Amino acid sequence: MLSIRILTKNDIPKIDKMKQDFNIFRVVDTKKGKLEMVELFNKDGVFRGFGRDTKAAYKKAKRAVKKYYKEVSE
Numbered sequence: 001m002l003s004i005r006i007l008t009k010n011d012i013p014k015i016d017k018m019k020q021d022f023n024i025f026r027v028v029d030t031k032k033g034k035l036e037m038v039e040l041f042n043k044d045g046v047f048r049g050f051g052r053d054t055k056a057a058y059k060k061a062k063r064a065v066k067k068y069y070k071e072v073s074e
Contacts, residue, residue, distance in 0.1 A: 003031045007038070012058055022065050029054050040065055 007027040009016045015027055018040070026041040038057040040047040047068065049061025 001032075005029050007054070007058075011054070018062060018065070022069065024065075029057070044068070 005028070007015060007029050011029075018024055019027075022040070022042055024040050024042045026039075028039045028041070030037040030039070034052070036051050036054050036057040038049045038051075038054065038061045040049075040061050042065075047061050047064040049057045049059065049064060051057035051060055
């Protein structure tokens with residue numbers, strides 16, 4: 001079964017800082033079976049991270065955003 005929810009600072013406290021730093025307007029958590037996916041939406045696209053739990057998926061999505069902006073700035 002697929003479940004989708006919007007993450008807030010109550011779920012992961014550091015979300016507010018990410019939203020301000022990278023102009024992210026939506027953070028969505030999707031769960032399908034044992035797979036967790038976190039999507040970070042901003043004007044440049046959607047950045048996804050996959051993991052066993054929400055925290056691991058969030059870390060990978062955050063890494064994808066940072067890597068993208070590092071490559072764009074160079």
